[in-house]
Amino acid sequence: MASRRPCNSVESLYTVSAHDFRNTAAGIHRYTKTVTRRSLSLAFIALLAVFAAPAQTVSQLLATISGTTQYREAAVSPDGHFVAWTVNLRNPDNTTSRNSEIWLADLTKPGSPPQKAGAAKALAAEHSLTWSPDSRQFVFLSDADTTGQLQLYIQSPGTPAHKLTSLKGFLAEPRWSPDGSQLAILFTENAPRASGPLEPSTKATGVIEETIYEQRLALVDLQSGKTNPISPADTYVYEYDWSPDGKRFAVTAAKGNGDNNWWVAQLYTITAATGEVRPVHKPLLQIANPRWSPDGKQIAFIGGIMSDEGSTGGDIFTVPVAGGVAPHNLTPERPSSPSWFRWLPSGKVLFTETINGGSAIATLDPVTRVAETLWTGDESIRAGDEALATSTDGKTVATIRSSWTLAPEVWAGKIGDWKPLTTANAALKPLWGSTQNLRWHSDDYEVQGWMIYPVNYDASKKYPLVVSVHGGPASAKKPSWPTSFDMTLLSSQGYFVFFPNPRGSYGSGEAFTRANVKDFGQGDLRDILLGLDQQLKALPIDPKRLGIAGWSYGGFMTMWAVTQTRRFSAAVAGAGIANWQSYYGENLIDQWMIPYFGSTVYDNPAVYAKSSPITYIRNVKTPTLIAVGDSDAECPAPQSYEFWHALKTLGVKTEMVVYPGEGHAIRKPEHVQDLLERTINWFNSNLLVR
Numbered sequence: 270m271a272s273r274r275p276c277n278s279v280e281s282l283y284t285v286s287a288h289d290f291r292n293t294a295a296g297i298h299r300y301t302k303t304v305t306r307r308s309l310s311l312a313f314i315a316l317l318a319v320f321a322a323p324a325q326t327v328s329q330l331l332a333t334i335s336g337t338t339q340y341r342e343a344a345v346s347p348d349g350h351f352v353a354w355t356v357n358l359r360n361p362d363n364t365t366s367r368n369s370e371i372w373l374a375d376l377t378k379p380g381s382p383p384q385k386a387g388a389a390k391a392l393a394a395e396h397s398l399t400w401s402p403d404s405r406q407f408v409f410l411s412d413a414d415t416t417g418q419l420q421l422y423i424q425s426p427g428t429p430a431h432k433l434t435s436l437k438g439f440l441a442e443p444r445w446s447p448d449g450s451q452l453a454i455l456f457t458e459n460a461p462r463a464s465g466p467l468e469p470s471t472k473a474t475g476v477i478e479e480t481i482y483e484q485r486l487a488l489v490d491l492q493s494g495k496t497n498p499i500s501p502a503d504t505y506v507y508e509y510d511w512s513p514d515g516k517r518f519a520v521t522a523a524k525g526n527g528d529n530n531w532w533v534a535q536l537y538t539i540t541a542a543t544g545e546v547r548p549v550h551k552p553l554l555q556i557a558n559p560r561w562s563p564d565g566k567q568i569a570f571i572g573g574i575m576s577d578e579g580s581t582g583g584d585i586f587t588v589p590v591a592g593g594v595a596p597h598n599l600t601p602e603r604p605s606s607p608s609w610f611r612w613l614p615s616g617k618v619l620f621t622e623t624i625n626g627g628s629a630i631a632t633l634d635p636v637t638r639v640a641e642t643l644w645t646g647d648e649s650i651r652a653g654d655e656a657l658a659t660s661t662d663g664k665t666v667a668t669i670r671s672s673w674t675l676a677p678e679v680w681a682g683k684i685g686d687w688k689p690l691t692t693a694n695a696a697l698k699p700l701w702g703s704t705q706n707l708r709w710h711s712d713d714y715e716v717q718g719w720m721i722y723p724v725n726y727d728a729s730k731k732y733p734l735v736v737s738v739h740g741g742p743a744s745a746k747k748p749s750w751p752t753s754f755d756m757t758l759l760s761s762q763g764y765f766v767f768f769p770n771p772r773g774s775y776g777s778g779e780a781f782t783r784a785n786v787k788d789f790g791q792g793d794l795r796d797i798l799l800g801l802d803q804q805l806k807a808l809p810i811d812p813k814r815l816g817i818a819g820w821s822y823g824g825f826m827t828m829w830a831v832t833q834t835r836r837f838s839a840a841v842a843g844a845g846i847a848n849w850q851s852y853y854g855e856n857l858i859d860q861w862m863i864p865y866f867g868s869t870v871y872d873n874p875a876v877y878a879k880s881s882p883i884t885y886i887r888n889v890k891t892p893t894l895i896a897v898g899d900s901d902a903e904c905p906a907p908q909s910y911e912f913w914h915a916l917k918t919l920g921v922k923t924e925m926v927v928y929p930g931e932g933h934a935i936r937k938p939e940h941v942q943d944l945l946e947r948t949i950n951w952f953n954s955n956l957l958v959r
Contacts, residue, residue: 325700325724325761327946333700335938337752338693339365341396342653343667343679346404349660350377351426352667352690353386353407354679355396355653362938365752368392371409373426374690376665376681383690388422388430389413396653397441402449408433410440421454421489433494441484442508442654446515451541452489453518455506456496457482457527481526486518486539499544507534507578510568512561516541519549519559519568519590528902531555531578532860536570538590549592554864557581563612566590569599569635571607573779574786574864576743576822579654582606582623582775582782587635599638605629606745606775606782609656613663621656623745623776626706626717630657630684644685647706648672649749672748673704673721673757694750701760702726704748709803711772711796714781718769718800719746720808721760733814733956734765734804736797736830736837740821742773742789743782754935754945756818762949764956765810771796787867789849789880790829797826798834813838814956818948820844821904821933825882828912831893832885839955840893841948844904844933847912848884849877857902886915892922894951896944898931924951 341355353373358366371387387395393413400407406425412418414432419440424430433452434440439460444453460482485498486506500506500520505527509520518539523530536550536559549568550556555575561568568590573583585607586596599618600607610620610633618633627647633640650668652658658667667681667690676694680687702722709716723732737756739746746768751757759766770776771793773785785793805812816839819827824845831840846852853859853870863869870877878884893916897909906927916923926947928940935941 345658346400347661348404349665352681456487457484513565671750711799721766731811735816738819738823738826742822745775828882831891855905895925903933
């Protein structure tokens with residue numbers, strides 16, 4: 270469902286550790302048969318013995334995904350001479366650590382090895398690096414001084430880092446002023462946790478009162494480190510950009526709860542010297558990525574229907590700084606979803622987009638609205654919270670590239686002619702089969718999706734298939750190397766895996782993304798089933814051995830699908846929504862729902878009931894595994910309980926697992942392993958034995 274950071278990172282996560290749960294407060298033993306990792310492994314081995322062992326075991330899959338070096342971000346110096354990146358470190362058991370470190374490469378010295386940078390001599394979390402305008406130094410966040418408490422550090426290449434701040438709270442997004450004389454940062458004073466509903470929610474007891482911690486825009490003195498918040502104390506600032514003259518900021522912000530109000534955020538300017546706030550634009554839907562034009566006269570942003578903060582898609586708009594007029598759409602009817610952009614000194618816009626299930630980079634002339642595509646690829650690109658890191662002139666870029674055949678590495682150079690700066694994952698080989706980009710027609714739409722073939726595919730054999738529905742719904746499944754549990758891994762177990770991008774997804778234009786408004790589960794399920802029908806005719810898929818799975822919105826679609834059709838013989842529903850009516854009052858981010866349903870549940874309960882799986886629960890016959898985190902604020906555990914309870918009462922085969930201490934994203938390595946094992950075991954036991 271909706272999230273503060275990209276839901277793509279959530280849609281691939283599915284599990285929990287059985288051995289930790291016997292006596293937990295989550296009471297997991299009350300809701301599911303206790304299965305130890307040993308018994309899961311024995312059951313899995315027994316199935317392999319009966320049904321011809323696939324090429325990879327669960328331990329091999331875990332070794333591949335946990336052994337993948339993960340890069341967090343990349344940053345290019347304004348002059349294009351340096352690229353810095355952050356790489357996550359590893360725990361002694363080879364799982365990804367919370368700690369990370371910064372590395373630096375000098376592009377003017379080809380072949381020279383990268384140098385370690387940052388403040389930490391031992392272990393620390395270091396990230397959020399940004400270069401000064403003169404390319405002589407950079408700032409970053411690190412908890413080298415106190416574990417868990419980030420501070421702002423400054424460093425020049427080849428010299429030690431210096432700590433600037435001594436703050437208590439959450440820091441994010443440092444940025445230099447255009448002349449390099451000041452720093453700005455987002456600061457949430459005394460915040461007890463990182464912001465965002467992806468994080469585990471705080472347990473509420475006693476008299477329930479909402480405690481609000483506002484993320485404020487602050488200025489940091491480069492000499493003393495003194496931090497001065499300038500945005501209002503009752504307002505949460507989500508994103509910001511310096512004006513070209515360094516006197517003002519463009520911000521997206523909303524009053525009240527930051528986790529919930531991103532969906533109603535507006536565009537403002539804030540004067541750096543006085544903190545004066547002026548409204549610029551109140552959008553009908555969501556806005557992201559505010560950027561001031563080089564001439565200082567306009568602010569551009571991406572606008573559209575977005576279910577998740579951080580998962581951006583829509584059209585690119587400009588509005589005069591003074592406001593007062595409707596924004597101008599620079600990409601009307603473009604058959605893609607722009608996801609990030611920046612202005613170039615020439616006045617053109619460099620932007621990235623999701624298109625045809627992959628990624629593209631293009632430039633746009635705001636005057637003529639003519640766009641030129643510079644690069645396309647069946648892969649995912651990112652440089653942290655942004656898609657690309659670029660030099661001032663846009664001629665040198667860096668990004669982290671990843672696909673089903675390309676393990677993540679940092680690449681840099683000219684667009685389309687970049688070279689790898691890292692090789693940590695060069696030896697990794699895919700443990701899954703080949704892929705195919707699919708297109709089919711549904712109603713008035715052309716729909717796109719991906720098919721992953723079983724490993725060691727033999728066209729003379731019949732195979733089971735699992736449909737995997739992405740989260741969001743405003744998101745898209747794009748090729749990427751799995752670094753956590755991802756349904757891609759089922760390919761290694763002898764399955765076709767079908768990833769549809771039905772209406773509501775990014776990649777086919779804003780009208781397509783809005784096509785599921787007031788229609789959850791209706792048109793998007795038709796899209797999925799028509800795509801499935803096409804593949805049943807084209808490939809050796811056994812129609813009696815079909816499964817479906819998903820997390821978040823994909824979990825809802827899984828619950829919904831088994832109430833609408835009996836074509837699926839097994840299902841795995843992660844963090845799903847069983848009842849939109851009760852969900853409205855249970856989740857902590859209800860603002861995202863109104864653009865999709867048209868009103869609150871109290872004003873129009875019928876539109877919520879129409880798309881609720883619980884309304885049609887007596888139709889279910891499909892064995893369904895249900896998983897959720899016990900502290901999920903986005904898709905709360907009671908939704909999973911409600912669906913599990915109904916299936917149990919109706920005599921449908923079901924199992925439910927609740928992961929303690931987990932929010933919407935399942936992150937603990939032992940939980941990820943457990944979910945992988947449970948999911949494979951569930952599909953094997955219900956699809957292979959027929």
